[in-house]
Amino acid sequence: MRTHVLVPSLLLLGSLSLTAACSSGSDGSSGVAGADARHGSAATPSPVRSIDPSKIEDLRIVSDSSEQSSCPFAASYPDVPGAEAMTAAMKKDVEERLSGFRSDTCGGGSDSPEGRELNISHQFLVASGDVLGVRLTTLDHAAAGSGLSSRTYWYDGQAGAYRTALGLVAGNSREAFLAALKDRLKGREGVDTAALDDTFSDPASRTTVLDDMAFTADGGLRVTFDRGDVGVPAAGAYTVVLSRGTVTPWLSAFGRRVQRQTVTPSRSLDLGATHTSTPTAAAPTASGDDDTDCKKVTCIAVTFDDGPAAPETATLLTYLAQYRARATFFTVGQNVAAHPDLVRAEARAGHEVGNHSWNHPDLTKLTSEQITYQLSRTSAAIKAATGEAPTLFRPPYGAVNAQVKAATTLSPVLWDVDTEDWKYPDADKVAQTVIAKARRNSVVLMHDIHPTSVAAVPQILRTLTARGYHFVTVSHLRATL
Secondary structure, X not given: OOOOOOHHHHHHHHHHOOHHHHOXXXXXXXXXXXXXXXXXXXXXXXXXXXXXXXXXXXXXXXXXXXXXXXXXXXXXXXXXOOOHHHHHHHHHHHHHHHHHHHHHHOOOOOOOOOOOOEEXXXXXXXXXXXXXXXXXXXXXXXXXXXXXXXEEEEEEOOOOEEEOHHHHEOHHHHXXXXXXXXXXXXXXXXXXXXXXXXXXXXXXXXXXXXXXEEEOOOOOEEEEEOOOOOEOHHHOOEEEEEOHXXXXXXXXXXXXXXXXXXXXXXXXXXXXXXXXXXOOOOOOOOOOOOOOOOOOOEEEEEEEEOXXXXXXXXXXXXXXXXXXXXXXXEEOHHHHHHOHHHHHHHHHOOOEEEEOOOOOOOHHHOXXXXXXXXXXXXXXXXXXXXXXXXXXXXXXXXXXXXXXXXXXXXXXXXXXXXXXXXOXXXXXXXXXXXXXXXXXXXXXXXXXXXXXXXXXXXXXXXXXXHOOEEEOOHHHHHHOO
16 A cells, blocks of 8 residues: 655655755745745745756766656766766765665565655755755655655865865864754754754764755755754754854855855856867757658657656657657656756657656655646746647656546556666667567657667667658657557
8 A cells, every 4th residue: 555644755855856946936835835844944944046957067967767666766866077076975875775775675575665665856056156066855765754864965166075064164163053053953842952962962973964054045054954863753854044144154165155156156157177069969850740640550659758868868869860750758857957958859859748747756645736746847847948838747657546637637648568778777678678569559668868778779760660660759649549
């Protein structure tokens, strides 16, 4: 049986990884309120700056996911040129989480936890001047309580070094900083004062619990404590916001630069990396509407989930153009925000762009409002990129029920040929799976975030075209049957 206890946390996972909309109001009040309720803040939250990830040159979003309900996971983190040390830290943490999840859940044994889902999403906090900040938010349904945790990662371009959250505070000011945090935490329901003193007095514990700090748009410092870090687990998580005037004297030189770039961002991010000038998407424009009659010829709809991804999606568009094949891309909203140029290229080449939620949660575990939030925000990002809103959505893991259908006007699309390309990074195996299982009017599931999946496409197109197959979009297939 699926559990619905963690529904609020799933919306928060979306809202925490979304900074881009929070300051502009497009996030929706439910997302912001959910975030504050989770952190025990009674006051109106300080606003955060919106970050447009598409402005970061040569940005790559590293993604991994499955579409199987027996092994539901999705993870993403950014790889920004010049910040390799920070990327390595995020990669290490994400891969450790995924490895443990796959070992415990995806083996298919009788001991696999029921209802478990792992979701790791990212949020840009600062991408300006010579500083970069990212928050990774993890939701693990098998963990105690909400299963929600977050951590911030920082890069100092001036020093060429990765910094932890505590690096925002000067070493000789940490005692005063900790005293201020304790003063604001003491007296809150669930906080154990004695345990709090022990936690803050131990250097190792400090680093562990003070791992999520970021500046607000007005220069204050928001410190977030996960469930159980500074209080009894039943009390949930806590947030402390120190005003700009209070926290500024305690900041390190790096912390002051982060604060300054948060309050008054520079026009660009410069971490000293050499950037390429090659276009990320050079696919040709479609010559017109597809007039393939699927009642007279053998049609197949190949679909690609979880993108767009750079450079994989651009390569895929080139392969499809070589065979005049059309496909359907079910895109993840946070990746659309990072690479709107790739989504535009998909649409211009005559492909269909569909909705795959903002950050790939199991929609059947969300409330109706949360489902609408996930899908509507992604549809808005797609429309901003292409000029047209999508009409189709693919529910992550194929998980769909009456509540999901009722929460959106989009039409759900599943599949009948599963390549399991997320499990088997073997281009030939992926290609042979499609070739062997393809039938007239099949809908094939693949992912354009995997280089091996993209590498399998030429063989699929070449072989099935020779057998008389015509590659069409899902909507075209449906309309002509």
